[in-house]
Amino acid sequence: MKAERKTEPTACRWWEREDLRYRDRRLIFAGHDVATLAGKVQAPLYLYSMARIAANLGRVCAALRDTECEASVYYAMKANRFEPLLEGLASMGGCGVDICSPGELDRAIACGFSAERVSFTGTGVSNGDLERLLCHDGLVINCDTIGMIRRIGERCPGRSIGIRVNPGLGTGYADAEKLTYAGTRTTKFGIYREQWQDALDMARRFDLQVTGLHFHVGCGYLTEQLDDWDAAVGAALSFLDAAPAVRVVNIGGGLGLPHRPTDRALDLKRWAAILRRHFAGRGIVIAVEPGDYIVKDAGLLLLTVTDVEWKRDTRFVYVDGGFNLHPEPAFYDLPCEPVPCIEEADRGIGTARVTIAGNINEALDIWATDVAMPLVREGDRIAFLNAGGYGSAMSSNHCLRGDFAERMV
Numbered sequence: 001m002k003a004e005r006k007t008e009p010t011a012c013r014w015w016e017r018e019d020l021r022y023r024d025r026r027l028i029f030a031g032h033d034v035a036t037l038a039g040k041v042q043a044p045l046y047l048y049s050m051a052r053i054a055a056n057l058g059r060v061c062a063a064l065r066d067t068e069c070e071a072s073v074y075y076a077m078k079a080n081r082f083e084p085l086l087e088g089l090a091s092m093g094g095c096g097v098d099i100c101s102p103g104e105l106d107r108a109i110a111c112g113f114s115a116e117r118v119s120f121t122g123t124g125v126s127n128g129d130l131e132r133l134l135c136h137d138g139l140v141i142n143c144d145t146i147g148m149i150r151r152i153g154e155r156c157p158g159r160s161i162g163i164r165v166n167p168g169l170g171t172g173y174a175d176a177e178k179l180t181y182a183g184t185r186t187t188k189f190g191i192y193r194e195q196w197q198d199a200l201d202m203a204r205r206f207d208l209q210v211t212g213l214h215f216h217v218g219c220g221y222l223t224e225q226l227d228d229w230d231a232a233v234g235a236a237l238s239f240l241d242a243a244p245a246v247r248v249v250n251i252g253g254g255l256g257l258p259h260r261p262t263d264r265a266l267d268l269k270r271w272a273a274i275l276r277r278h279f280a281g282r283g284i285v286i287a288v289e290p291g292d293y294i295v296k297d298a299g300l301l302l303l304t305v306t307d308v309e310w311k312r313d314t315r316f317v318y319v320d321g322g323f324n325l326h327p328e329p330a331f332y333d334l335p336c337e338p339v340p341c342i343e344e345a346d347r348g349i350g351t352a353r354v355t356i357a358g359n360i361n362e363a364l365d366i367w368a369t370d371v372a373m374p375l376v377r378e379g380d381r382i383a384f385l386n387a388g389g390y391g392s393a394m395s396s397n398h399c400l401r402g403d404f405a406e407r408m409v
């Protein structure tokens with residue numbers, strides 16, 4: 001058996017903040033004792049903080065004011081579609097909602113957003129999708145292909161549309177290829193520069209008014225990616241020269257937040273300064289579609305330890321939920337920091353290097369590999385941080401283990 005390594009407790013952990021920290025060795029989130037909340041549900045549990053969501057949205061809105069341009073925010077629903085969350089955002093009135101399917105449109109309207117507060121940007125859009133979307137005159141529709149422009153023109157000649165473009169430059173968290181949507185590798189998203197004139201000609205053929213330009217170049221970018229993001233913004237705005245009727249430029253989402261101790265938080269002042277330099281004086285409205293930035297660090301996923309066991313040189317901690325509940329750690333290498341809900345005093349201050357494994361019968365079902373964390377045992381609850389975005393919304397019932405609960409606190 002391997003000896004446990006003893007370390008001194010850290011005064012302040014990298015992820016701690018006013019509404020997420022230990023108090024008397026118990027994890028507190030949004031003023032609530034997390035272990036107590038977890039004990040009320042006999043299933044994996046997502047917890048979300050509406051106060052944190054509102055604070056995150058407020059920071060984005062404040063940064064946009066620094067651009068000295070008119071601006072609109074559309075929350076990207078695909079990040080998290082929990083109804084109480086959407087209802088809270090709708091009642092706040094500080095943003096609209098970004099959707100990518102007719103089903104999301106139905107949910108947005110049911111949760112209190114009018115069609116005029118909704119922006120659609122999708123890919124692989126079918127004729128059936130278009131017919132449902134085009135029933136709403138006030139809905140902003142951004143076209144991803146020339147074929148989509150034609151099919152809208154055939155159904156609604158003279159309508160206003162936006163066009164999603166691909167500037168051929170992009171960036172994402174840690175410069176990961178899977179999180180970069182525009183770059184040297186050809187992607188499925190948007191109209192490339194060499195197609196741009198054909199797209200505009202197709203719009204003119206049906207008297208469609210191209211009043212919006214849209215681009216989204218990557219997911220999860222932080223401060224160290226801002227130079228690349230700056231270059232992508234400049235390349236995207238070059239499309240404006242041939243589209244003088246454009247009044248709104250939607251810069252997409254992708255604003256990231258730290259997942260590891262070494263990550264630097266996104267510098268929103270610098271982000272806003274980049275936008276100010278590109279947009280000031282153009283008379284253009286800036287639109288932005290944050291999803292992760294609004295909800296990711298406003299959510300925890302609480303799982304229960306089922307086993308703790310050595311296998312050769314690895315100490316495995318098994319939990320009762322797997323990558324089907326939150327795919328990002330396995331699919332995109334976007335970790336959810338594991339934190340015990342209770343650091344029990346009778347276990348001293350020991351930490352162990354552990355690998356945390358889920359309950360899905362697949363080799364990639366690993367939450368964290370060789371991480372140091374306080375000792376845990378069977379029955380303990382672990383909170384996985386940064387679980388508010390692209391967790392429950394991307395979950396599946398793989399191995400028939402898809403049951404979970406959600407709660408707003």
